[in-house]
Amino acid sequence: MMSNTSRTVLLGSLLKSVSRSFYLSLRILPVGMREPVGLAYLFARAADTVADTSLIDPQKRLELLLLLREQLNRNLNPQELKRIEIEVARKQQDSSEKALLESIGPAFSLLSQFDQEDRDSIRVIVSSITEGMEFDLKTFPDESSGRLTALKQYSDLDRYTYMVAGCVGEFWTRMSFAHVPVNYRADSETMTDRGIRLGKALQMTNVLRDCAKDLRIGRCYLPAEKLAEKAISASDLLNPDASLVARPILFELVGKTLEHFREGLEYVLAIPRSAVRLRLASLWPILIGLETLLVLVQNDRWLDPEKPSKIRRSDVYWILATSLVMVIFDGRTRHRVQGLIDKVEVRIHPNLR
Numbered sequence: 001m002m003s004n005t006s007r008t009v010l011l012g013s014l015l016k017s018v019s020r021s022f023y024l025s026l027r028i029l030p031v032g033m034r035e036p037v038g039l040a041y042l043f044a045r046a047a048d049t050v051a052d053t054s055l056i057d058p059q060k061r062l063e064l065l066l067l068l069r070e071q072l073n074r075n076l077n078p079q080e081l082k083r084i085e086i087e088v089a090r091k092q093q094d095s096s097e098k099a100l101l102e103s104i105g106p107a108f109s110l111l112s113q114f115d116q117e118d119r120d121s122i123r124v125i126v127s128s129i130t131e132g133m134e135f136d137l138k139t140f141p142d143e144s145s146g147r148l149t150a151l152k153q154y155s156d157l158d159r160y161t162y163m164v165a166g167c168v169g170e171f172w173t174r175m176s177f178a179h180v181p182v183n184y185r186a187d188s189e190t191m192t193d194r195g196i197r198l199g200k201a202l203q204m205t206n207v208l209r210d211c212a213k214d215l216r217i218g219r220c221y222l223p224a225e226k227l228a229e230k231a232i233s234a235s236d237l238l239n240p241d242a243s244l245v246a247r248p249i250l251f252e253l254v255g256k257t258l259e260h261f262r263e264g265l266e267y268v269l270a271i272p273r274s275a276v277r278l279r280l281a282s283l284w285p286i287l288i289g290l291e292t293l294l295v296l297v298q299n300d301r302w303l304d305p306e307k308p309s310k311i312r313r314s315d316v317y318w319i320l321a322t323s324l325v326m327v328i329f330d331g332r333t334r335h336r337v338q339g340l341i342d343k344v345e346v347r348i349h350p351n352l353r
Contacts, residue, residue, distance in 0.1 A: 006106055007110060010039075010042070010103060010106055010107060010110060011034075011035060011038045011039065011042075011110075014042070014096070014099060014100060014103060015038050015041065015042060017096035017099070017100075018042070018045050018096050018097065018100050019041055019045070021288065021316065022041065022285075024284060024316075024320065025280075025281040025282075025284055025285060026038050026041065026281075028277050028280050028281045028284075029277060029278065029281045030179060030180050030275070030277045030278055032178075032179030032180065033175045033176065033179045033180065033278075035114075036114060036118045036121065036122060036175055036179075037171075037172070037175055039107060039110055039111060039114075039122060040121075040122045040125050040126060040171065042100065042103075042107055043072065043107060043122065043126045044125075044126055044129045044130075045100060046068070046100050046101055046104055046107070047065060047068055047069075047126065047129065047130045047133060048133065049088065049092070049097050049100060049101060050064050050065050050068060050084065050088050050101075051065050051130075051133040051136065051137060053088055053091055053092070054143050054144070054217075055091045056087065056088065056091065057142075058137050058142050060087070061137060062134065062137045062138070064083070064084055064087060064088060065130055065133055065134060065137070066130075066134070067080055067083065067084065068084060068104075068130070069126070069127055069130045071108070072108075072123055072126055072127065073123055073127060076108055078105065081104055081105055081108070084101060084104060085101055085102055085104070088101055089101035089102050117178060118175075118178070121171060121174055121175065121178075124167075124171070125167055125168065125170075125171035128163055128164075128167035129163065129164055129167065129168070131163050132160055132163030132164035133164070135160060135163060136219070139151070140217075140218055140219045141218045142218070143217040143218060145218060146218075147218050148215065148218050148219075148220060148234050148235055148238075149218060149219070149220065149234070150220035150221075150222060150223065150224040150227065150234040151220065151221055151222075151223045151224065152223060152224050152225065153223050153224075153225050154223045154225065154226065156223065157204075157207070157221055157223055158200070160203075160221070161199070161200040161203040161204055161207070162196065162199075162200060164203055165199040165200060165202055165203030165206075166196040166197070166199040166200045166203070167196070167199065168199045169192075169194075169195030169196045169197070169198045169199030169200075169267075170192055170195055170196050170199070172195055172199075172282075173188070173191045173192045173195040174192075176191075176271075176278060177191075180275055180278050182271075182272045182274060182275050183272055184270055184271065184272065185269070185270040185271075185272065186266075186270040190270075191267065191270060193263075194263045194264065194266055194267035194270070195267055197259075197260045197263035197264060197267075198260065198261075198263065198264035198267050198282070198285075198286070200260045201257055201258075201260030201261045201263075201264050201286075201289060202285055202289050204253065204256070204257040204260065205257060205289045205292055205293055205296075207221045208250060208253060208254065208257070208293075208296060208302075209292055209296055209308070209309050209310070211237075211302070211303060212302070212303045212304060212305040212307075212308070213305055213308075215234075215237055215238060215303070216238075216305060220234040220237065222234075222237070222246070222249055222253070226249050226252065226253075227246075227249065230245070230246070230248060230249060232245060232246060232249075237303055242303045243299075243300060243301050243302050243303040243304060244300070246303060247302075250296075250297070250302060251297070251347075251348035251349075254293060254296070254297055254344065254348050255345075255348055255349075257293065258293075258341055258344060258345065261286060261289065261290060261337075261341060262341065264282075264286050265286065265333075265334065265337045265338070267282060268282045268283050268286065268333065268337075269330055269333065269334065273328045273329075273330070276327060276328060279327045279328075280323065280324070280327050283323060283327055283333065283337075284319065284320065284323065286337060287319045287323060287336070287337070287340070288311065288316060288319060290337065290340035290341065290344065291311045291315060291319065291340065292309065292310065292311055293344050294340065294343055294344050294347070295309045295310065295311055296309035297344055297347040297348055298347060323336075
């Protein structure tokens with residue numbers, strides 16, 4: 001049995017050190033959801049660290065990633081977990097990432113203390129996310145190879161966004177219905193579909209925001225079929241004028257992302273106003289995501305790694321502060337989110353002005 005001190009460290013200081021902005025939503029969640037969602041996030045971040053450690057050969061990373069997934073879904077073998085600590089944790093320069101990988105054993109101990117339904121849900125969500133990481137490792141070249149590969153079709157991108165984030169919306173919804181027993185304004189199937197769309201919206205935002213950085217490590221998430229329509233190759237995206245040339249593709253994909261965000265808004269509004277914590281935890285990523293999209297579409301050098309499309313920390317704090325009261329009013333919440341969507345749409349469709 002894990003001690004309360006170990007549990008507090010695992011889901012407190014360690015989680016905060018590796019969860020970045022997502023920690024904001026985790027801390028505001030209703031108590032019943034907080035621990036299973038937090039633990040699922042820790043497993044996903046540990047897997048992400050394994051998949052992204054460039055000092056290790058991609059084939060070895062894939063082997064260790066699959067090993068972690070196998071341990072999660074089958075009988076736990078402490079010796080196999082030790083391999084991950086030895087081969088990955090000791091190569092981490094970031095102390096938080098190192099501590100995370102060294103805490104996999106305690107994380108499994110905590111998992112065993114949850115009820116069967118939560119354990120099964122965590123296994124499903126982490127398995128799906130690791131499938132997305134497996135997809136990355138099998139699709140794209142070694143970061144140091146100097147090669148560049150693009151996804152083939154938009155359907156590949158859509159599938160990828162489900163594996164690494166759409167499934168998170170699915171899991172989030174399952175946890176909501178299990179741990180926040182209130183009268184939702186939509187049935188579980190509708191909420192699940194909307195949750196998936198919200199997850200996809202957030203991942204599409206991340207993909208488009210990080211495009212410049214990903215290109216430099218050989219990963220092009222802009223589908224080759226879309227590039228071909230504009231007579232562009234993936235390597236062309238590294239040219240100085242690429243931001244302007246590829247802007248029509250950016251705007252098209254932003255348009256698809258906004259469609260997902262609209263469903264995300266309906267997701268939030270279907271949560272009863274009495275469930276303020278759950279509403280806020282679901283709304284904050286939408287507001288931050290849309291503000292990020294607005295910065296992105298206004299960035300004339302969005303494919304320049306020296307000009308990242310990120311919102312300021314002070315803007316994040318402003319979003320949090322101004323939403324605390326707004327969230328209990330459906331009309332104000334819709335107006336705020338729709339207003340951001342409209343601002344982005346005016347940029348990608350100038351004729352709407």
